Amino acid sequence: MEHYTMNLTLKVWRQKNSSDKGKFETYQVSDISSEMSFLEMFDVLNERLIKEGKEPIAFDHDCREGICGMCSMYINGRPHGPWQANTTCQLHMRAYKDGDTIVVEPWRANAFPVIKDLVVDRRAFDNIVQAGGFISVNTGNAVDANAMPIEKDKADAAFAAAACIGCGACVAACKNSSAMLFLSAKVSHLALLPQGEPERKSRVLKMVQQMDKEGFGACTFTEACEAVCPKEISVTNISRLNKEYLVAGLTEDKG
Amino acid sequence: MKWSEFFTSSVGKKFVMAFTGLFLISFLIVHVGINACIFADLVDDTDNGEMFNKAAHFMGSSYLIRIMEIGLFVGIIAHIVQGYMLEFQNRARRKQGYAVSMGSQGSAWYKKSMGLLGTLILLFLIIHISHFWVPSRITYAETLSEVSYYNGKPMHDVFSKMVEVFKSPTWGLVWVILYILGCFSLAWHLLHGFQSSFRTLGVHNKKWVGVVKGLGVAFSIIVPLIFALMPVSIYFGWVTNN
Numbered sequence: 001m002e003h004y005t006m007n008l009t010l011k012v013w014r015q016k017n018s019s020d021k022g023k024f025e026t027y028q029v030s031d032i033s034s035e036m037s038f039l040e041m042f043d044v045l046n047e048r049l050i051k052e053g054k055e056p057i058a059f060d061h062d063c064r065e066g067i068c069g070m071c072s073m074y075i076n077g078r079p080h081g082p083w084q085a086n087t088t089c090q091l092h093m094r095a096y097k098d099g100d101t102i103v104v105e106p107w108r109a110n111a112f113p114v115i116k117d118l119v120v121d122r123r124a125f126d127n128i129v130q131a132g133g134f135i136s137v138n139t140g141n142a143v144d145a146n147a148m149p150i151e152k153d154k155a156d157a158a159f160a161a162a163a164c165i166g167c168g169a170c171v172a173a174c175k176n177s178s179a180m181l182f183l184s185a186k187v188s189h190l191a192l193l194p195q196g197e198p199e200r201k202s203r204v205l206k207m208v209q210q211m212d213k214e215g216f217g218a219c220t221f222t223e224a225c226e227a228v229c230p231k232e233i234s235v236t237n238i239s240r241l242n243k244e245y246l247v248a249g250l251t252e253d254k255g
Numbered sequence: 256m257k258w259s260e261f262f263t264s265s266v267g268k269k270f271v272m273a274f275t276g277l278f279l280i281s282f283l284i285v286h287v288g289i290n291a292c293i294f295a296d297l298v299d300d301t302d303n304g305e306m307f308n309k310a311a312h313f314m315g316s317s318y319l320i321r322i323m324e325i326g327l328f329v330g331i332i333a334h335i336v337q338g339y340m341l342e343f344q345n346r347a348r349r350k351q352g353y354a355v356s357m358g359s360q361g362s363a364w365y366k367k368s369m370g371l372l373g374t375l376i377l378l379f380l381i382i383h384i385s386h387f388w389v390p391s392r393i394t395y396a397e398t399l400s401e402v403s404y405y406n407g408k409p410m411h412d413v414f415s416k417m418v419e420v421f422k423s424p425t426w427g428l429v430w431v432i433l434y435i436l437g438c439f440s441l442a443w444h445l446l447h448g449f450q451s452s453f454r455t456l457g458v459h460n461k462k463w464v465g466v467v468k469g470l471g472v473a474f475s476i477i478v479p480l481i482f483a484l485m486p487v488s489i490y491f492g493w494v495t496n497n
Contacts, residue, residue, distance in 0.1 A: 011354075024354065074353060074355075076355055077353065077355035077356055077357050077358065077360070078357060078360060103354060103355045105353055105354060105355070108349050108351055108352060108353055109348060109349050110347075110348050110349060110350055111348070173357060173361070175345070175367050176345035176346075176348060177345070177348035177349045178265075178345070178348075180265075205256055208264050208265065208266050209260075209264065211265065212264055212265050215348060216265070216348060217265070217344065217345035217348035217349075218265035218266070218268055218269055218341055218344070218345055219265070219266075219269060219455075220269075220341075220345070220366070220367075220369060220451070221366065221447070221451040221454055221455065222362040222366040222367050223361065223362050223366065224357065224360070224361045224362035224367075226361070227360060227361020227362065228360075228361060235454075236459050236461075236464070237459075238454070239454045239455075239457055239458055239459030239464070240457070240459045241266075242266060242269070242270075242454070242455055242456065242457045243456075243457025243458075243459060244457075245264075245266045245267075246270065246456065246457050248256070249256050249261040249267070250261070252256050253256070254256070
């Protein structure tokens with residue numbers, strides 16, 4: 001693809017801290033290369049802001065390779081921008097043309113309060129995982145990989161669910177601010193594997209309970225989450241989670 | 256886990272919506288089947304609603320069915336109350352909204368509008384219940400004429416009530432249009448609700464999701480279409496009581 005440069009108008013959400021009301025600021029950025037990533041465009045803008053003695057725009061990022069789940073911008077009405085199965089850091093400026101206006105907002109959900117500008121607090125996800133998204137094993141020698149046979153299809157489905165990077169785009173896209181796609185990925189990848197079997201029932205009950213405590217909404221199967229998920233986690237996992245919850249809820253006294 | 260916890264978690268609340276929704280879907284099958292008896296007049300010009308009146312009489316004649324009717328009201332009220340509670344709770348989960356809306360990206364409008372569609376159906380139901388259920392169960396002495404067939408036993412002439420409503424020179428056309436709009440709302444509500452309720456209850460195998468989706472589309476088109484044809488057929492005089 002041919003390289004080109006562009007001038008853009010950015011409308012970015014600025015908020016000093018969690019108690020600040022916040023507002024949109026408009027910035028003109030010029031000579032942006034089509035080869036740049038979306039975050040590099042923000043780096044260019046931030047360097048300029050620093051030179052001008054202004055506060056740079058705070059945004060989350062880490063690996064910039066689309067695998068860590070840190071970047072989190074809601075770009076022109078879509079989490080992670082216009083591309084399918086893509087994170088903000090992997091969005092490149094060739095998605096835009098000269099003269100475009102881009103509106104950038106943080107994830108919006110009560111469970112994800114804004115810390116500063118485009119950075120939101122996603123510890124709610126950590127709390128959900130800590131409630132049961134793990135397997136308890138005794139330490140000792142690593143078990144031989146072939147000691148526990150796992151059907152290939154199940155291993156693939158578990159792996160597809162485990163691809164969830166916990167970025168929160170599902171919550172950001174959901175009209176109910178529901179974390180069900182995230183939760184269902186975490187529950188599914190363990191429910192499909194023999195290692196997850198011993199804590200299978202208590203896990204799903206505890207994790208749903210924690211999700212409700214964190215203030216996420218209920219799922220209404222609009223499937224908007226699946227459409228924006230950078231890892232293409234399927235809503236099939238939500239049905240599986242519901243089945244796990246149904247069975248566990250009906251048969252477990254505790255939990 | 257206690258029963259109260261089971262049904263009040265976010266997933267449990269959706270189970271209530273799905274269970275009651277499927278129960279109401281099963282009711283629609285009975286309702287559309289009974290009411291389709293009016294179309295007997297299309298093939299037998301002397302029917303004049305006899306088959307329908309007998310079926311309607313049967314639906315009010317035994318205690319078992321009257322108890323099921325109470326169950327139906329419990330189900331529909333549970334579906335409405337839980338539906339509104341979920342709608343408002345879910346909306347409150349995002350106090351500050353987005354400046355740029357996602358619109359229908361990745362999700363069709365009707366999937367996001369179940370609250371609105373449900374409200375339209377509720378408004379329709381208020382009209383519908385006051386048209387037919389109230390006269391045939393409560394105010395029949397003043398509002399319904401009686402008719403008797405060959406065994407001589409009198410029964411409510413609910414069919415004539417239908418003709419009276421939809422053939423009314425003043426309001427007939429208005430009711431027909433409102434009933435058609437009600438059927439449209441039902442169709443869109445079912446298009447999402449049918450498949451979604453099965454998936455909420457844990458149907459996740461690809462082959463069954465395919466079956467449920469296919470059945471859902473067929474059900475959402477066929478049932479509201481047959482319902483909509485009833486006021487239309489009476490309005491245009493295809494189905495008459497003479």
